[in-house]
Amino acid sequence: MLDQQTFLRDAMRRLNLTRENFSDRIGIRKRALDTWLLPETSGEYRVMPDIVTKFVTEILGGSMVAQGLTQSVYIADPNTPLRSRIGYHGKPQLLSVEQFSRDSLEELFRIADIMQPIARRQKVSRILEGAVLANLFFEASTRTRISFGAAFCRLGGSVCDTTGFTFSSMTKGESIYDTSRVISGYVDALVVRHPEQGAVDEFARATNIPVINGGDGPGEHPSQAILDLYTIQREFSRLGKLIDGAHIVMAGDLKYGRTVHSLIKLLALYRNLRFTLIAPPTLEMPAHILERIARAGHVVEQSTSLAQGLKGADIVYATRIQKERFGEEAIEGYTPDFQINQAMINASCSADTIVMHPLPRDGRPGANDLSTDLNHDPRLAIFRQTDNGIPVRMAIFATLLGVENQVQHSMRDVSWRSPHHVGPDDAAFDGLD
Amino acid sequence: MLDQQTFLRDAMRRLNLTRENFSDRIGIRKRALDTWLLPETSGEYRVMPDIVTKFVTEILGGSMVAQGLTQSVYIADPNTPLRSRIGYHGKPQLLSVEQFSRDSLEELFRIADIMQPIARRQKVSRILEGAVLANLFFEASTRTRISFGAAFCRLGGSVCDTTGFTFSSMTKGESIYDTSRVISGYVDALVVRHPEQGAVDEFARATNIPVINGGDGPGEHPSQAILDLYTIQREFSRLGKLIDGAHIVMAGDLKYGRTVHSLIKLLALYRNLRFTLIAPPTLEMPAHILERIARAGHVVEQSTSLAQGLKGADIVYATRIQKERFGEEAIEGYTPDFQINQAMINASCSADTIVMHPLPRDGRPGANDLSTDLNHDPRLAIFRQTDNGIPVRMAIFATLLGVENQVQHSMRDVSWRSPHHVGPDDAAFDGLD
């Protein structure tokens, strides 16, 4: 049995309706809907009448018949688990965002929603008790490593870590094939991060166990793009907006930024988006990505001026310029004007614009990266974004290991006390569904 | 329900009585008291008659009324959990020994006593099952890292480790604020060790989750000072001594030694101590610490001669001279005469003197550190001291996460076999309560 929140959120997604449209559609006040969407622990939470459940279920049935097979409608085939539908060469492995359709992506989001009470330390699950993850980081990335590791632990599993090329066997000439096959005999899933594009793919080919690409150099980092889109979807849900038709601004290094390329590929699965791409002249979005957006029927504008480009944005997605890539060389056009800060957001954006960043951001003087003066502004969603890494990665593990339908029944209350808000600057609605 | 040992130990502490005085007070023979204080598994263990429980409870009630609000009497307010009373800026975080009063310190010790059956591998608890600790060691300290990690695991939790500045994001200019807030979204508690004073404080300010200072350079390392004092209290309890009025000798580098500074601050919460401080001329105790001891009404003597200073010591606390700090330079007055060894202890100390050291000790020839020739001497408490790191750190975690009252009921017997003594040279009374 789905809980009330998950049922309603899922229904709104399938019907492609905002909260306002949805409450109109079923003839209730939006205020009532909001109380049904609150966590059960909230003082203002209300139980939804049974009649609403029945009504919504009926609408959903009709909608699915009426809309037939259009891509945006979610029809779960009970005979094909998600792991098979997103499989990589027939295996339960996640290497690329290309493995997703809009449907399978939204199904993964629904699983991530189920994980939220665990990610927020209200519930504990031990469904993966006995399973072991190898977190193989041939390139240091502490936050990503801990995020994957903590997600696996929160499902009850155990983690073996390795960082750097301390993999002595590989320095002795061992092939990736051998390394992958050997480690696969020890554990139940692999997360691999590697500085070379294609290396994770080699790991995946040598084994049948779940492999997740944790970033392969200039290649992909699919879980980052998925958590970014999950964040957009959750923020929009809170604000009563839809992804279809949204205005997305991306700013910074759009040439080398792996995360924006992958995020765009996922966003392109939606309809009628408007992209504004703002980059210094030498760091513009590659042509093949621009073509892809255009082919999918979206509108693209390019700009070198932040102040102009931000106007009307629903999402501002800022990225760090990887200065270590350029050495001492100055980057043409990357001036203080390129910094997104409080003044600029106040001048160009509305109260419901959302500011995101894949992090880390460079906080040093003169870095021109996303300013820390926005830390108290609730429009800054960067920590809601990293927080979402846990439920999204839990959903990925649960899906690839085939336990996604068992998680909800495996939950029990936590025994320890957690703060209501993780960060002292977290906005009042953080953690709210 | 407290067990018999914990009840009695707690009563003696509250009444500030040794075993002898306590057995006098309630009119029984000390021998009988000793059998009640043994572990239940001991052949000589005896169950205490109910009448004793009632009598002691009544004495405790009277004592608390009579002594009113004096600092040394323990009055637990059931409405204020320990985590709130020792809180750091209102958060359940442990940054400094300054957060403790004598009462709250002794309450923590009582919780550590409850942890002893787990620390000694007689019992298992899973109370923190589902919780995740991030062990962030920006400076290598393997023993401290493993001690915190093992303590968290023994409560049922999982641990994500990181060592060194492999924190690639920080080398890319990320602020401590961002790092702390991001990791806090992944886990339930942070232990942070950092080479710079104040860095752990920055971590703590950026999050509401429990943060424990695992050592911040020349700053503090509070769990070390707490386990040191816990060791003194346990050794004295075994010997029938009280901390009030004790003679504490500290020898070695008293200028830079972070551990002695913190330990002195905790000892200063007790009454009428006598300190003998023995250091080479350039490594003497800083004036502000001396003033603090004096202000609290304790007596201080300074000496440069070990042979003289050790006389009449209840505790000899030796510290390592951090030679790496001085390079090739010789340290004035740090001669072989400065080495505490078997001959010196035999000549100057009594049978119930206790020798401690925060470890590591330098065992290389010519190091002049605490000699290994004491390894078989039961007065050497250095490994009882490190062993106590586990129950003390478990008590800190349990307190900050608010599960300290649930631990005892969560215990079950271990399934595996453990040696009776961990070390082949452990004294016969090791592990005895």
Next chain:
Amino acid sequence: MLDQQTFLRDAMRRLNLTRENFSDRIGIRKRALDTWLLPETSGEYRVMPDIVTKFVTEILGGSMVAQGLTQSVYIADPNTPLRSRIGYHGKPQLLSVEQFSRDSLEELFRIADIMQPIARRQKVSRILEGAVLANLFFEASTRTRISFGAAFCRLGGSVCDTTGFTFSSMTKGESIYDTSRVISGYVDALVVRHPEQGAVDEFARATNIPVINGGDGPGEHPSQAILDLYTIQREFSRLGKLIDGAHIVMAGDLKYGRTVHSLIKLLALYRNLRFTLIAPPTLEMPAHILERIARAGHVVEQSTSLAQGLKGADIVYATRIQKERFGEEAIEGYTPDFQINQAMINASCSADTIVMHPLPRDGRPGANDLSTDLNHDPRLAIFRQTDNGIPVRMAIFATLLGVENQVQHSMRDVSWRSPHHVGPDDAAFDGLD
């Protein structure tokens, strides 16, 4: 209660009979026996009639009386657990293959067989829940570290890892004695790998808790030799062969190769073996090992030609030449002729020859190490060999911690889905018993 497979496999071992001889002995068809030996989940699995159990039990009783005290008969004294019989200076520690007799080795194999359903992700056990392992790797060896760590996790325990000489305390002059005793107070077992021979022994002497030698430089690496022999025994069991009388070929660096020395010591516990040792002239087997084989009544031949030496081999055990040991210098006689590859195996070996290697193998061009062109050949057992590291190391932990008799009753089904074969090239019989 042993399950049917374990009972039968054990009986065949005690009676020193192949499947064919065993089915003859009890008057059934080999085909029937094979169905009883299948996993319960197999479609062709059949339950063995009770009468067979009774008959086999009777044969075993008679056999044990008749054969009296000969070394090859397994007589478990219920009063002496295995940990005591293989103990190291009376402690439950595993430092050397010399601690084993043939009986105790085969008893360990029986325990490893019990672990197989867990190692193959069919079952989960939590018998070591609450126990903590310290995995101390003073020398990097990622695969060995993960293998030990995963084995401990699969029994329900938790692991604290450390890699390299980040052990800051030891760089400050701390002795191994102190390090070992301190860490032993935190955890329940130690795995130690160290570049210097004898260092692990020093660790073991300083503590009473279980210590396992994970490799001490040119010294020993006993768990590797045990898993190698366990692999030989399992492969032979599948093929209906016995170790007694087998022809073992070892090729490569036989002078410095720690693994072949230890494996030979274990093989020498069996009867009437024939060894063919093939090495370049400067890398021949040391004389003291040759003498040991001869003393135990086995036949040894030495050769410098692979093509000749491989003829009639039951086992071909190849080892890597540690080129890093020789620098730029060419190794006399280590030419492409020295490479074991598909063509050579086809030319010189039969269909039931087994090819093993301790890994890593050097896959770089010109390395002359075991060729990757054998990857699809079912005779290549190198990954079955590494897979066996998990049940063998689980058996070692369970034995040293005294839970080997509780594991079977602690098992429950896994909740997640695993691939039928770990590797895409795994032979059809992989994972079969």
